[in-house]
Amino acid sequence: MKESYIRETLAVKVSHVFPPDTNNHGTLFGGKLMSYIDDIASISAMRHSRSPVVTASTDSVDFLAPIGTEESVCIESFVTWTGTSSMEIFVKVLAENLITGERTIAATAFLTFVAIDDNGKPVPVPKVIPQTEEEKYLHETARSRVEERKKRKKASKELAGFIHKGKPWET
Secondary structure, eight states, X not given: OOOEEGGGGOEEEEEEOOGGGBOTTSBXXXXXXXXXXXXXXXXXXXXXXXXXXXXXXXXEEEEOSOOBTTEEEEEEEEEEEEOSSEEEEEEEEEEEETTTOOXXXXXXXXXXXXXXXXXXXXXXXXXXXXXXXXXXXXXXXHHHHHHHHHHHHHHHHHHXXXXXXXXXXXX
16 A cells, blocks of 8 residues: 655635624634535545545544634645544634735644445555655644544543433433
């Protein structure tokens, strides 16, 4: 299985923020941005694995600045690290004021995708090779995020075993 450069997994989406995309504060709905993030990350994952993928986790979506209707939203994603069948995807969200040209990092996110075959079973993915300083930093720091994901997944499974599964009115 041939390794590939991280830059080969880059996917970019740019959208103008229009009033129907906004909340009562006049800024982009968080849920709409989260949908954009999952969409673009899946493209990077499939571009790298050349197979169907499923979202295994979204570590976080950190909203750093609001995105208003005078701005565009530019979303960049790329694979930063790979396991056997899993891929960590970094997503960077930039807001650009279309009048002044000022660009702001509005959000960041890390997601994990798993490459699957036609039967939904995990399949191996190639390794990635970082080149830029940003890529090298994200690649080198991935192991600690992987460990945190494993801990969080274990805690989530423990919680799922404890919480009530019945109808809300039957406690």
